[in-house]
Amino acid sequence: MRAFILCLLLPLLAACASVERLALPAPTPLENSALTRLADPPGIRVSHSEWDRFLSTYVSTDSSGVNRVAYGQVSAADRARLEAYLNTLQAVDPATLTRDQQLAYWINLYNAITVDLVLENYPVASIRDISEGPLSIGPWNRPVAVVSGQTLTLNDIEHRVIRPTFQEPRIHYALNCAAVGCPNLMDRAWQAGTLERDLAAAERAYVNDPRGVRFDDRGRLILSKIYIWFREDFGPNEQAVIAAISKAAEPELRARLQQARRVNAYKYDWALNDAAPGL
Structure with a gap:
């Protein structure tokens, strides 16, 4: 009976993701x-040392391979340093950065703002x-930064800056x-x-x-929802997405993907990546 119910639910889950x-x-x-606008090399150097230090201090990998953030352990001094880092980034003119400098800049800005938002509201389960109100789910439309005089939301940074400018599907493994x-948050x-090395590594890891790609015990292909939310970034249709994923898969998984005719379900765990889960 359980298998029958699951069989009925999987198409509904896929429809929900759509x-x-x-x-x-x-x-x-x-x-x-x-x-x-992108600068010609060499561009200018933007220091990410404070963010680097924050991440190395508060991010650790659990036994299942999930990188978790010790939000509850962040000191007042480190919170202040994070705020100062975000202010420094917002003072940068992106047009002075080369392509790779600018992409690294936007990824770091997005991730640091996200961590800062969680710290602002901690503890939260997700x-x-x-939210911004009863009809809002999440902070993605909240104004969170001002860069070159432009007020930006997280949705602006991801969907109106990074995706159309860089047309790099692997940013979904970085943001x-x-x-x-x-x-994982690096x-x-x-x-x-x-x-380039880190994007390739992040793609292979996911x-x-x-969390990214798996087959259940009945051989059904289950993908992360990022592959349907941003499907056009990975390929024009489901089969193209499967083919793109298979290029980064280990041999055993690649062989199974090459035999897959369709995606049976898309799933995503919205639980906070907290080092103290369940709070």
């Missing part, structure tokens, strides 16, 4: 093109509990929404010099983690 996809902003550039189901800052 509806969620429709609610997400389209990757449409902001009118302020100054935010996405980032989606940080972290403070959820267990999300690709325990160090993103840097222009290691950007594809080969059950």
Whole structure:
């Protein structure tokens, strides 16, 4: 009976994920093109040392491979340093940065703001509990930064700056929404010099983690919801997404993916990536 009920639920879960996809902003550039203008090399150096130090202090990997943040242990001094780092980033003119410098800049800004929002509202069970009102689920439309005179939300940074400017699907393995189901928040800052290597590593890590891709005990293919929320970034249709994922999969998983005809369900764990889960 349990298997029968699961069989009925899986198509409904996939349909629900499709509806969620429709609610997400389209990757449409902001009118302020100054935010996405790229500089010729060498660009300018932006220090991410404070963010680097914060991450190395408060991010650790649990036994299941999830990178968790010790939000409850962040000292007042380190919180102040994080705020100062965010102020420093907002004072940067992105047009003075090369492509890789700018992509690292935006990823770090997004992730640091996300952690700061959680700290502002901690303790919470999920980032989606940080809402703007009864019709809001999460803080993504809240004004959180001012860069080059432009007020930005997290949705602006992801969908109106990063996605249309860089057209790099692997940014979905780099941007972290403070959820267990999300690709890991790195325990160090993103840097222009290691950007390609770190994007490739983040992609491999998530594809080969059950949070990203797995087959259940009945052989059904279960993918993270990021592969339907942002499907156009990975491929024009479901089969193209499976093919893209398989390129980063380990041999055994790749072989199974190459035989998969469809995705049976999309899932995502919105529990906070807290080092003290359940608070």
